[in-house]
Amino acid sequence: MIPYGRQDISEDDIAAVIDILRSDFLTQGPTIERFERMVAEQCGVRHAVAVSNATAALHIACLALDLGPGDLAWTSPNTFVASANCALYCGADVGFVDIDPVSWNLSVERLAERLAEAERAGRLPKVLVPVHFSGRSCDMAAIGELARRYGIAVIEDASHAIGASLGGQPVGACPHSDCTVFSFHPVKIVTTGEGGVITTNSDDLAGKLRMLRSHGITRDRSLMRQQDPAPWVYEQLDLGYNYRMTDIQAALGASQMDRxxxxxxxxxxxxxxxxxxxxxxxxxxxxxxxxxxxxxxxxxxxxxxxxxxxxxxxxxxxxxxxxxxxxxxxxxxxxxxxxxxxxxxxxxxxxxxxxxxxxxxxxxxxxxxxxxxxxxxxxxxxxxx
CATH class of the missing domain: 3.90.1150.10 (Aspartate Aminotransferase, domain 1)
Incomplete structure (x- = not known):
């Protein structure tokens, strides 16, 4: 059977993982930050936050943008279920915008029509999740303009699109969105086994994402509520999750990013x-x-x-x-x-x-x-x- 997709693992990839297994850090170590820097440099963006998978990335991106009960998120119906489920995880409602018959991405024309209808009905979405289906970017300039006009946050679901570009600008640079999510599942272009990354140019959003991926906990003294905390103190400031990527995964991802x-x-x-x-x-x-x-x-x-x-x-x-x-x-x-x-x-x-x-x-x-x-x-x- 010729599969529809398959990972490509080199001897360098294997050696990179073995090196981590022999190192001091299997998780929460420096290799994760190295992988994040590689993704950020590829995308030309300020921050990249690595997590356990792209579904987790979509979930905490919604949370970091304050999506919650009573809110509404829209996405494309032509996508994997995670693009919609992430809003439900936050207690929000989900709607869809039909696709363009040529690109098979979310239709900008239909989005404009639906936003006008939603404004008249008093039920605008708080978050929009356009999906770069098959690796081809949506028309993000047009989508971003509509989002700004209606005050909507945008999460680009670029699970298919690491290495893609639009008009010479890499997908993930976020000029027209709040953040972008990538997937590193084995059938994707680059793999970490399982894994995801969120890119953003917002310092505040990146900080929220890093806290949410690790139980809502911080060791940053400048963020703690205690005055003069003891060296062992950490504080939980939010209800976060254990969505961390391991150094084993990050080592594979960093090696793959070289190719x-x-x-x-x-x-x-x-x-x-x-x-x-x-x-x-x-x-x-x-x-x-x-x-x-x-x-x-x-x-x-x-x-x-x-x-x-x-x-x-x-x-x-x-x-x-x-x-x-x-x-x-x-x-x-x-x-x-x-x-x-x-x-x-x-x-x-x-x-x-x-x-x-x-x-x-x-x-x-x-x-x-x-x-x-x-x-x-x-x-x-x-x-x-």
């Missing part, structure tokens, strides 16, 4: 080659990039069902039977049983639903061989024509 550029280059080469291999087939391919320089976490095609005489499921199962580990990213979040129980239903977000009825994620990762890519193309050609 971010070749990882991205290879993904872009394979994505361009897919365009050649799949040319002429009854498929809608990902849009050419222009100003958007995708990190190509995923390569998603859409079946032109009216032209192939197959159902979505039949095509998917035939590819799996042929040893191609295709996947679907994503079933729209609002159609998950839990969210149906909250009142969402089919027809709420038609573009996301139409997309999910046609989409198939093809294998894409640096170790994918060109012969395997040719086989994928040949199998699709045989199946669809």
């Amino acid at each position: 971010l550029s070749p990882f991205i280059q290879r993904r872009r080469e394979l994505a361009a080659r897919y365009g050649e291999v799949l040319a002429g087939l009854p498929l809608t391919l990902p849009q050419s990039e222009g100003l958007w320089e995708s990190s190509w976490h995923l390569y998603v095609v859409r079946l032109r069902l009216e032209a192939i005489g197959l159902t979505h499921r039949a095509a998917f199962e035939a590819l799996r039977k042929a040893g191609i580990g295709v996947n679907l990213h994503y079933t729209p979040v609002h159609l998950q049983p839990y969210y149906r129980d909250l009142g969402f239903s089919e027809g709420d977000f038609p573009q996301a639903e139409r997309y999910a009825a046609e989409a198939i994620t093809l294998p894409l990762y640096p170790g994918l061989k060109e012969a395997e890519q040719d086989y994928i193309g040949e199998t699709l050609r045989s199946l669809l024509t």
Whole structure:
């Protein structure tokens, strides 16, 4: 089976982890700060805060922006459930904004319409979570302008997008958002095993995030309420969580970050080659990039069902039977049983639903061989024509 995604672990990565296992710090040591600096430098941002996973990152980003009961957060329905769940963890309500039919990201046009409607209804979201689906940035300048106009905080969910850029500026620089969240799961572009990072230019927000990831505890004397605290004293100032990353994870991540550029280059080469291999087939391919320089976490095609005489499921199962580990990213979040129980239903977000009825994620990762890519193309050609 050719998987849809796979980590790429080098001997240097293994050596970096072994070095930590032989060191004095397995967690809460200096390697975490080194990894954070590498991510911050890559993104051109003031702060990077490492946590145990991207779901934890989204959760404490919402908390740090004071999202809570009675508040509302909006995100895209075309995402993993964590992009919506993070608001529910805070006791807030969740809504969605339909996707653009070309980019498959959150639609700026629909966002503008929904914000105007929400303002008239007196129920604006407090937080917006745009998702950079498959590694392609949302139109953050337009989203940021709308957010400023309506007084909304913005968390970029860039779980797919480390190494991506828009107009030459790295995703994660946060010129149009309060913060950005990255994922380092094994199928992502860079891995720490499990892990996440939040980037921000706000000193205050970074301080809140660091406290929330570690039980709400501080040892910073300038923040303590005691006067002249004893050397052993720490204070819990907030209800935080144990969302810390380990030095073992950070060592792997730091080693992987050294190869971010070749990882991205290879993904872009394979994505361009897919365009050649799949040319002429009854498929809608990902849009050419222009100003958007995708990190190509995923390569998603859409079946032109009216032209192939197959159902979505039949095509998917035939590819799996042929040893191609295709996947679907994503079933729209609002159609998950839990969210149906909250009142969402089919027809709420038609573009996301139409997309999910046609989409198939093809294998894409640096170790994918060109012969395997040719086989994928040949199998699709045989199946669809």
